Amino acid sequence: ETVFLNGEFVKRKHAKVDIEDRGYQFGDGIYEVIRVYGGDVFTMNEHMERLYQSAEKMKLKIPFDLQELTSIVFKLIEANEVNEGIVYMQVSRGISPRQHHFPGEDVSGSVIAYTKEIPRPLKEMQEGVTATLVEDIRWLRCDIKSLNLLGNILAKEEASSKGHFEAIQHRGETVTEGSSSNAFIVKDGTVFTHPATNLILNGITRRVIKDMADKNGVPFVEQIFTVDELLSADEIFIASTTSEVMPVIKVNDVTIGQGMPGPVTTKLQEWFTASIKSECKI
Numbered sequence: 001e002t003v004f005l006n007g008e009f010v011k012r013k014h015a016k017v018d019i020e021d022r023g024y025q026f027g028d029g030i031y032e033v034i035r036v037y038g039g040d041v042f043t044m045n046e047h048m049e050r051l052y053q054s055a056e057k058m059k060l061k062i063p064f065d066l067q068e069l070t071s072i073v074f075k076l077i078e079a080n081e082v083n084e085g086i087v088y089m090q091v092s093r094g095i096s097p098r099q100h101h102f103p104g105e106d107v108s109g110s111v112i113a114y115t116k117e118i119p120r121p122l123k124e125m126q127e128g129v130t131a132t133l134v135e136d137i138r139w140l141r142c143d144i145k146s147l148n149l150l151g152n153i154l155a156k157e158e159a160s161s162k163g164h165f166e167a168i169q170h171r172g173e174t175v176t177e178g179s180s181s182n183a184f185i186v187k188d189g190t191v192f193t194h195p196a197t198n199l200i201l202n203g204i205t206r207r208v209i210k211d212m213a214d215k216n217g218v219p220f221v222e223q224i225f226t227v228d229e230l231l232s233a234d235e236i237f238i239a240s241t242t243s244e245v246m247p248v249i250k251v252n253d254v255t256i257g258q259g260m261p262g263p264v265t266t267k268l269q270e271w272f273t274a275s276i277k278s279e280c281k282i
């Protein structure tokens, strides 16, 4: 298995991280997860663009330009013969003696990337999954795809320890997003999702879904909705790079709609698959 580490392609067992890497010590860095279908990348430009935007928001300099990073992604997919999987890419603020303030200009960011085979979650997409509600205790810059994921991890663990697929987070009455996904409801044929503010990550999957809804005449509204509105929705789904369009059929003990994937969610799944097929060989 070949991985990328600071300018070199090496075997995974030779890829070691310094104990004073700021990503390791502080979570001081950013990342992206890009989907691979049939050996082809999906929405790669959008992911790359978001990586540079996250970097800018963190005042972090990525020591490679877009073209270089793009070619690293292609090389890794080829070297590891990835068919259905992901490319994980991470940039930290580099290695320097532990201190909170930024290191000097001479310290270059650490860049790592690797691939992993991950099948599409077809069974879950067909049957739907369950979720639990968790108070959103994260910081106020959830728009940055930061390595610091403690809030997300605690939320996901609460869900998973109770046998749920995802934690749907809420700040007080307002539903924000999942622990590793965006959250959507359907009410009377209209799709609602939290606006792309500092309180959520503006998912690439979310953007593809918005595009498909717009193209197919499904009303799509970026407007906050409450926990009560979530629980009384006709349909709920979550969305992410790895989960795609994932129906949520139950939240805690509350059955949503008919307790099966709803018609709007199912249509969005079909359009999403068509969108994958337009970019990748599946």
Ligand code: PLP
Binding pocket: 152, 177, 178, 179, 180, 181, 182, 200, 201, 202, 203, 204, 205, 206, 239, 240, 241, 242
């Ligand atoms: N929100 C959070 C907190 C996430 O971690 C993710 C992805 O992992 C998403 C939303 C969905 O983003 P994307 O569709 O770009 O994968």
